[in-house]
């Protein structure tokens with residue numbers, strides 16, 4: 145950030161009075177430009193023994209497999225965002241979505257929220273997907289997954305299915321695990 | 330938003346190619362300025378039969394009672410944000426925080442995440458609180474609560490405590506409920 149989005153003046157990066165961390169400040173109009181984490185919402189669609197994955201048609205991680213997910217927009221709920229992304233990327237509908245993984249990524253200022261639910265009907269590749277397919281556990285392309293959040297969510301799912309119980313998993317992924325994941329891909 | 334925060338040129342509000350909703354666009358440097366919901370993280374601290382509330386020293390809703398909660402910052406996890414806000418507003422520590430309510434507020438582009446946990450030790454008013462106190466159910470100042478998310482979280486808590494079971498409550502608060510809440514206060 146170089147300029148004030150409100151008045152166009154240059155900004156400086158400093159700790160405002162009464163605050164405890166630096167922000168982008170505009171001395172001309174007085175605006176403090178806060179920056180906050182973004183939510184990535186999506187689903188894990190289940191069809192019997194199989195789950196749905198999309199192969200990304202766009203960067204980052206073009207060509208890698210992911211769950212349908214994307215940035216939550218203003219004026220929607222988390223659940224609406226997850227279902228919208230599923231519709232857009234996989235042309236798919238998920239019934240009774242339940243929040244399943246909530247993963248903070250403090251190094252990239254994101255919070256993932258993936259909902260588990262049953263795939264209802266057909267699916268097809270949307271404009272951001274090269275292909276969309278169903279996989280059983282033995283077919284999951286573990287070395288070609290797009291993001292560590294997707295790997296973690298799938299591991300929870302198959303573990304929980306073996307145990308026969310699904311619960312919310314709240315966790316975080318730090319810099320070290322990100323490097324391990326992307327280093328190995 | 331009037332000016333590009335990257336290059337200082339004026340922006341326009343229009344649907345980018347390949348997108349489906351209007352964004353602030355800079356024709357000079359090509360930046361698309363996305364705007365996304367913000368997370369408000371906090372806790373419901375429990376001390377035996379009583380729960381902790383803070384009376385707000387700042388606007389909005391100065392003088393009204395709330396749970397310790399505030400905007401999640403970059404470079405932290407949701408849980409860290411909830412505990413930091415509890416420390417800042419109530420000088421309090423909460424043990425074993427468990428995600429308890431997750432409430433989307435699509436009309437104001439916020440997502441509340443309140444964690445339930447046991448108050449550990451002492452508490453005191455931080456700079457954003459006029460006072461911090463413990464209340465049992467009969468003492469809750471229902472007509473002086475700051476936000477509908479706080480009212481809903483407290484109602485879930487006392488209902489769940491009567492039933493003897495606490496689960497995650499995922500919901501939304503729309504414009505109508507917001508008007509009912511603020512109209513009646």
Ligand SMILES: [Zn+2]
Nearest residue numbers: 148151170173
């Ligand atoms: Zn300014």
Ligand SMILES: [Zn+2]
Nearest residue numbers: 333336355358
């Ligand atoms: Zn620009």
